[in-house]
Amino acid sequence: MVTPSALVSPPPAEPSAMGVVLDLIEGIGRVPTGGTVTVELVHANRIAALDLVAAWCASSGNELVSVEGLTVTVLHGRSPDPLAGLDPAQLPGSRVWVYTNFDCNLACDYCCVRSSPKAERRAIGAERLQQIADEAAAAGVGELILTGGEPFLLNDLDALVNSCTDKLPTTLLTNGMLFRGARLERLRRMDRSRLTLQISVDSATPGIHDSHRGNGSWAKAVAGIRIAHDEGFRVKVAATLPADQMHELDPFHAFLDTIGISREDQVIRALAHRGVADSGIELTVDSLIPEVTITADGVYWHPVAADHDDQFVTRDIFPLADAIAEITRRFVAHRRAAERAAEWFPCA
Amino acid sequence: MTAPLVVGAVAYSPNVVPIWDGMRDYFAETSTPMDFVLFSNYGRQVDALISGSLDLAWNTNLAWVRTVAQTDGACRALASRDTDLIFTTVFVARAGSGFTSLESLRGRRLVLGSRDSAQAAILPVHFLREAGLSEGDVNLTRIDSDVGKHGDTGRSELDALRAVLDDRADAAAIGINTWQAIGRGELLPGAFESFWTSPEYSHCTFTAMPSLAIERSDPWVANLLAMDWQNPQHRSIMEMEGLQAWVPPRLEGYASLVAAIREQGITARW
Numbered sequence: 001m002v003t004p005s006a007l008v009s010p011p012p013a014e015p016s017a018m019g020v021v022l023d024l025i026e027g028i029g030r031v032p033t034g035g036t037v038t039v040e041l042v043h044a045n046r047i048a049a050l051d052l053v054a055a056w057c058a059s060s061g062n063e064l065v066s067v068e069g070l071t072v073t074v075l076h077g078r079s080p081d082p083l084a085g086l087d088p089a090q091l092p093g094s095r096v097w098v099y100t101n102f103d104c105n106l107a108c109d110y111c112c113v114r115s116s117p118k119a120e121r122r123a124i125g126a127e128r129l130q131q132i133a134d135e136a137a138a139a140g141v142g143e144l145i146l147t148g149g150e151p152f153l154l155n156d157l158d159a160l161v162n163s164c165t166d167k168l169p170t171t172l173l174t175n176g177m178l179f180r181g182a183r184l185e186r187l188r189r190m191d192r193s194r195l196t197l198q199i200s201v202d203s204a205t206p207g208i209h210d211s212h213r214g215n216g217s218w219a220k221a222v223a224g225i226r227i228a229h230d231e232g233f234r235v236k237v238a239a240t241l242p243a244d245q246m247h248e249l250d251p252f253h254a255f256l257d258t259i260g261i262s263r264e265d266q267v268i269r270a271l272a273h274r275g276v277a278d279s280g281i282e283l284t285v286d287s288l289i290p291e292v293t294i295t296a297d298g299v300y301w302h303p304v305a306a307d308h309d310d311q312f313v314t315r316d317i318f319p320l321a322d323a324i325a326e327i328t329r330r331f332v333a334h335r336r337a338a339e340r341a342a343e344w345f346p347c348a
Numbered sequence: 349m350t351a352p353l354v355v356g357a358v359a360y361s362p363n364v365v366p367i368w369d370g371m372r373d374y375f376a377e378t379s380t381p382m383d384f385v386l387f388s389n390y391g392r393q394v395d396a397l398i399s400g401s402l403d404l405a406w407n408t409n410l411a412w413v414r415t416v417a418q419t420d421g422a423c424r425a426l427a428s429r430d431t432d433l434i435f436t437t438v439f440v441a442r443a444g445s446g447f448t449s450l451e452s453l454r455g456r457r458l459v460l461g462s463r464d465s466a467q468a469a470i471l472p473v474h475f476l477r478e479a480g481l482s483e484g485d486v487n488l489t490r491i492d493s494d495v496g497k498h499g500d501t502g503r504s505e506l507d508a509l510r511a512v513l514d515d516r517a518d519a520a521a522i523g524i525n526t527w528q529a530i531g532r533g534e535l536l537p538g539a540f541e542s543f544w545t546s547p548e549y550s551h552c553t554f555t556a557m558p559s560l561a562i563e564r565s566d567p568w569v570a571n572l573l574a575m576d577w578q579n580p581q582h583r584s585i586m587e588m589e590g591l592q593a594w595v596p597p598r599l600e601g602y603a604s605l606v607a608a609i610r611e612q613g614i615t616a617r618w
Contacts, residue, residue, distance in 0.1 A: 016513045018530070018539040022506045025529050028503060032362040032590070055535045061587075076363075 082335030176224025389496030465499025550601025
């Protein structure tokens with residue numbers, strides 16, 4: 001005899017997480033590789049369905065693009081690796097910038113981080129810099145770059161720099177104007193085989209340089225280059241030029257040749273509209289390949305905006321590998337978003 | 349310069365275009381260039397092959413067997429994917445349903461895919477028959493979506509799986525490729541499990557009419573077989589087409605389908 005309970009129909013199947021995958025497979029089959037499909041989840045099993053969709057994407061070679069509420073978007077195939085086309089030197093974390101301090105003996109009218117004699121020091125400090133150097137080396141960083149403010153204002157700069165060069169090749173940015181007395185002695189205690197000095201000079205003659213950086217600053221910077229060379233250091237020169245002067249570089253290069261700066265060490269960059277600069281190129285997070293940058297306040301996207309909230313990434317400097325990974329993650333997301341936007345933008 | 353061989357293929361998905369563009373680009377670099385023509389269904393493609401509009405047709409197993417039938421066996425199979433030689437049909441049910449064999453389907457509801465899908469309709473009935481089950485012994489439901497494409501879209505098989513999830517059927521017969529696409533039951537262990545897998549049979553193959561001279565087909569096949577999974581440019585095409593190597597066909601692998609067509613009275617044309 002059949003018991004009444006056996007006659008009861010089975011309960012209707014609960015909304016099936018697997019059903020979403022079937023929808024996906026069907027949808028993906030209908031769009032070309034590179035196309036996207038959206039599927040709707042059911043609220044009751046959203047978490048289980050999302051886990052399943054993620055697992056299916058991983059196993060099937062498709063890419064989970066976004067989840068917004070109950071709507072899931074999946075790309076047919078995988079989008080190209082946004083990092084693949086980059087020069088290895090451009091990969092986030094290939095080098096790490098550190099602002100040792102923000103105060104400066106100069107008050108340049110285009111300083112991207114508003115440094116001046118009145119700026120707060122906001123020093124990174126010996127202990128943190130040591131940990132940065134240790135963790136950077138462990139994370140596969142290839143170079144440390146120390147900048148400010150003017151690092152030579154720090155009384156422990158030799159120890160700071162040596163803690164970096166002990167771990168990694170290091171470049172120290174300076175205006176080159178303070179190589180006297182105790183500061184020169186500190187310079188002499190730095191490791192010439194691992195340290196490059198990068199000194200700012202903006203023009204072949206004093207006029208333009210001094211107009212931005214103060215009277216007499218050009219002559220002192222050029223003298224600083226000579227001292228650094230005499231002390232056996234490799235010196236790079238970095239110039240910051242307004243975009244309208246970028247076309248007339250030959251005389252400047254010729255000048256740098258005469259003071260012994262090799263062509264590969266002549267760095268010329270466009271003025272950025274950041275800090276106290278009232279003009280210059282606009283550099284935003286989504287248009288700028290990141291350069292992991294650390295200040296006393298945390299981690300920033302790029303050294304050009306290390307005093308600007310829009311490029312602040314995280315207060316947590318450590319673990320440094322996590323900060324690098326977070327910047328890499330955001331960079332990949334920006335590039336993918338840009339690629340998707342490009343796909344949507346009609347040509348005509 | 350040698351005139352390109354014209355290859356027919358069925359456009360079962362938009363991705364067919366990049367696959368054959370890739371094939372054409374590959375062959376353009378060889379001694380045997382090719383071009384391709386896309387068809388909306390296999391019936392038209394086989395007609396075009398037999399009428400001489402095509403040099404070669406990329407045929408499903410059903411399209412191959414039908415070409416054989418319509419040419420009294422005069423057509424030739426030239427090459428297949430490695431995956432075509434080991435195709436299987438998988439019978440699946442909700443996990444824990446208690447199916448242990450085809451025999452355990454007696455009196456239960458089995459959902460099949462499109463009637464022209466060898467893997468999801470024609471061969472499953474053949475395998476049931478071999479297990480001693482006639483169509484009356486199992487309550488069969490057929491989902492005839494995308495008829496004409498011989499199950500290539502997989503849509504009817506996905507619909508069959510949905511029918512199981514929705515409790516409109518107890519079990520489904522699907523191709524191994526669809527089973528792999530849903531993760532072989534490993535993604536969501538509670539959803540599906542397979543309870544019977546068929547013997548291996550052959551699936552797609554390049555088909556030529558006797559009018560295509562061996563002197564033209566052999567070098568083309570040699571170049572096809574030379575595609576190399578380790579070569580990134582070849583690999584992207586091979587990944588889209590679902591193979592790691594092109595191989596000579598295995599003709600004995602079509603015997604089960606020939607028997608199924610005879611048993612089920614499936615005509616040589618559709």
